[in-house]
Amino acid sequence: MGQITLQGVQKSFGPVHIIKGADLDIADGSFVVFVGPSGCGKTTLLRLIAGLEDVTGGAILIDGRNVVDVPPAKRGLSMVFQSYALYPHMSVRGNIAFGLKMAGIAKDEINRKVEAAAATLNLTPYLDRKPRELSGGQRQRVAIGRAIVREPKAFLFDEPLSNLDAALRVQMRLEVTRLQKQLGTTAIYVTHDQVEAMTMADKIVVLNGGKIEQYGSPLELYEKPANLFVAGFIGSPKMNFVTGELAKQQGATTIGVRPEHLKVERDGQGGWHGTVSVAEHLGSDTFLYVDAGPQGMLTARYIGELDLHPGDKVSLIPDPARIHRFDDSGKSIHA
Amino acid sequence: MATQQTQLLARTLLTPAVALLFIWMIVPLALTIYFATLHYNLLDPGSESFVGLENFRYFLTDPAFLASLQNTLVLVGSVLAITIILGVPLALLLDQQVVGLSIVRLMVIAPFFVMPTVSALVWKNLLMHPVSGLFAWIAHLFGLPAIDWFNDAPLFAVILIISWQWLPFATLILLTALQSLDEEQKEAAEMDGASAISTFIYITLPHLARPITVVILIETIFLLTVFAEIFVTTGGGPGLQTTNIAFLIYSQALIQYDVGSASAGGLVAVVLANIVAFFLVRIVGRNLEA
Numbered sequence: 001m002g003q004i005t006l007q008g009v010q011k012s013f014g015p016v017h018i019i020k021g022a023d024l025d026i027a028d029g030s031f032v033v034f035v036g037p038s039g040c041g042k043t044t045l046l047r048l049i050a051g052l053e054d055v056t057g058g059a060i061l062i063d064g065r066n067v068v069d070v071p072p073a074k075r076g077l078s079m080v081f082q083s084y085a086l087y088p089h090m091s092v093r094g095n096i097a098f099g100l101k102m103a104g105i106a107k108d109e110i111n112r113k114v115e116a117a118a119a120t121l122n123l124t125p126y127l128d129r130k131p132r133e134l135s136g137g138q139r140q141r142v143a144i145g146r147a148i149v150r151e152p153k154a155f156l157f158d159e160p161l162s163n164l165d166a167a168l169r170v171q172m173r174l175e176v177t178r179l180q181k182q183l184g185t186t187a188i189y190v191t192h193d194q195v196e197a198m199t200m201a202d203k204i205v206v207l208n209g210g211k212i213e214q215y216g217s218p219l220e221l222y223e224k225p226a227n228l229f230v231a232g233f234i235g236s237p238k239m240n241f242v243t244g245e246l247a248k249q250q251g252a253t254t255i256g257v258r259p260e261h262l263k264v265e266r267d268g269q270g271g272w273h274g275t276v277s278v279a280e281h282l283g284s285d286t287f288l289y290v291d292a293g294p295q296g297m298l299t300a301r302y303i304g305e306l307d308l309h310p311g312d313k314v315s316l317i318p319d320p321a322r323i324h325r326f327d328d329s330g331k332s333i334h335a
Numbered sequence: 336m337a338t339q340q341t342q343l344l345a346r347t348l349l350t351p352a353v354a355l356l357f358i359w360m361i362v363p364l365a366l367t368i369y370f371a372t373l374h375y376n377l378l379d380p381g382s383e384s385f386v387g388l389e390n391f392r393y394f395l396t397d398p399a400f401l402a403s404l405q406n407t408l409v410l411v412g413s414v415l416a417i418t419i420i421l422g423v424p425l426a427l428l429l430d431q432q433v434v435g436l437s438i439v440r441l442m443v444i445a446p447f448f449v450m451p452t453v454s455a456l457v458w459k460n461l462l463m464h465p466v467s468g469l470f471a472w473i474a475h476l477f478g479l480p481a482i483d484w485f486n487d488a489p490l491f492a493v494i495l496i497i498s499w500q501w502l503p504f505a506t507l508i509l510l511t512a513l514q515s516l517d518e519e520q521k522e523a524a525e526m527d528g529a530s531a532i533s534t535f536i537y538i539t540l541p542h543l544a545r546p547i548t549v550v551i552l553i554e555t556i557f558l559l560t561v562f563a564e565i566f567v568t569t570g571g572g573p574g575l576q577t578t579n580i581a582f583l584i585y586s587q588a589l590i591q592y593d594v595g596s597a598s599a600g601g602l603v604a605v606v607l608a609n610i611v612a613f614f615l616v617r618i619v620g621r622n623l624e625a
Binding site: 074088 | 517519520522523524525526527528529530533537538541542544
């Protein structure tokens with residue numbers, strides 16, 4: 001079991017309010033990703049749940065029990081740190097076994113569990129190596145091994161993939177997701193990378209300035225962003241925002257259209273006219289950065305190759321069903 | 336530095352410095368070896384004559400030699416033990432966030448900047464003096480007899496003084512090492528359920544292995560040649576109780592005016608220092624490997 005509930009959790013460092021009241025319900029077995037820009041408080045929120053920081057106010061419930069006064073080790077959670085935080089003088093075996101050893105578990109059982117964890121993570125050949133003799137990905141797996149061997153109620157991941165190169169990151173992303181599904185343990189995962197968030201999460205928490213902006217499944221966030229911030233943060237390339245007369249016609253202060261929902265037509269009629277300023281040809285996609293005069297710079301995404309070059313005139317036709325409308329305060333307007 | 340020209344240039348430019356250092360080392364060494372083979376007494380000028388290894392035989396069979404060798408080793412070992420055993424907890428304390436910490440740190444470091452002669456004098460006359468010293472006064476407060484440190488426990492008194500001087504050094508090195516300990520490692524240990532003591536034993540102490548090695552190596556180099564503290568406080572006495580190798584050589588040369596024997600002693604000291612260094616590097620040096 002690993003159901004985690006936050007009730008009005010607050011955290012201040014002196015006069016600085018980092019977390020301004022967070023309410024959240026994390027169901028047992030779900031994979032929840034905290035995502036947000038640097039300094040939004042996502043790591044702090046994770047550390048509050050872990051018990052590495054004390055809450056200033058509110059309650060954290062794990063399986064219905066308030067744990068704000070419970071020391072980290074007694075909360076039954078385990079954490080994978082950004083720097084991995086492996087113990088450098090211990091072998092892989094020692095690293096994975098440390099938590100069990102501290103819990104005073106019998107030697108045979110420790111060995112059995114360590115070996116099982118190592119097998120799950122393909123670490124068996126490396127059990128007697130020191131962390132410095134391992135590659136980045138292997139270290140990462142040792143850190144995960146240290147977390148799973150304790151059979152926690154939930155895993156806490158603090159940007160665990162940010163030190164890996166791009167190819168390895170994609171691979172580890174898959175491994176972590178698969179492992180979590182296989183173990184069925186609740187996981188909370190902090191990242192600033194919205195691609196990681198979208199691909200791994202059952203549910204995403206978008207944080208900004210210490211507040212939860214939206215909590216929902218990846219596609220919910222993509223299709224029905226609650227406000228301008230979420231709309232701009234989720235999705236790559238970013239959503240285009242247009243203000244002024246065009247927005248007023250739609251009864252909104254700002255309207256947003258995702259690049260993939262702009263139809264590109266060469267010298268076409270209707271829509272928004274502009275000049276291509278940069279064209280990025282990826283083969284699978286073509287990204288166009290279009291100077292659209294009064295509407296400002298717009299980004300358009302075309303699936304497949306489109307033979308357009310800087311200076312070409314295009315018109316961009318937004319998909320009317322996919323236009324997001326936002327009011328004065330940035331909140332979404334739902335028809 | 337790949338091409339031959341740059342290698343040649345580098346060697347040419349380094350030559351004067353290397354040559355100077357070499358001369359600086361080789362001239363005194365050659366002279367010492369030369370003097371060590373002479374009968375050369377300052378009280379008997381003009382009588383210098385070649386005596387072969389006679390000076391070495393004289394120095395090594397002198398009962399004072401074994402006594403002073405033992406004193407040297409006891410002194411080095413004790414000071415190392417005291418500075419490290421006290422230095423680790425002190426460094427741990429100084430690593431905490433406390434108000435006024437910068438001043439406390441400065442005060443802790445201060446003894447290291449006091450000249451050895453000065454600190455020895457202060458200890459001898461203000462602290463350990465059996466009549467007017469602070470320790471005697473404290474002993475009187477408790478109705479105890481004053482300890483005459485330099486008569487009753489002379490070597491221990493010298494060890495205390497030198498430990499007081501070197502404790503800041505050990506503390507400082509260990510403190511900087513503690514500050515480089517990854518905070519996330521401590522947090523990981525906390526998440527793993529390690530108590531403060533377990534964290535210290537399994538995380539902090541292994542992390543300190545390398546700086547402790549550095550402290551041992553550097554302190555040994557300097558402690559083998561301690562002289563000023565002994566000269567100022569006990570003059571090697573009573574008897575030979577606080578005479579170490581360095582002081583013995585001094586007394587051969589400038590108390591007995593026997594330059595030949597002192598030179599032989601100097602060479603013996605060089606060999607001894609190398610033996611100690613060899614074993615030290617064998618025992619603790621592997622901690623330095625990355």
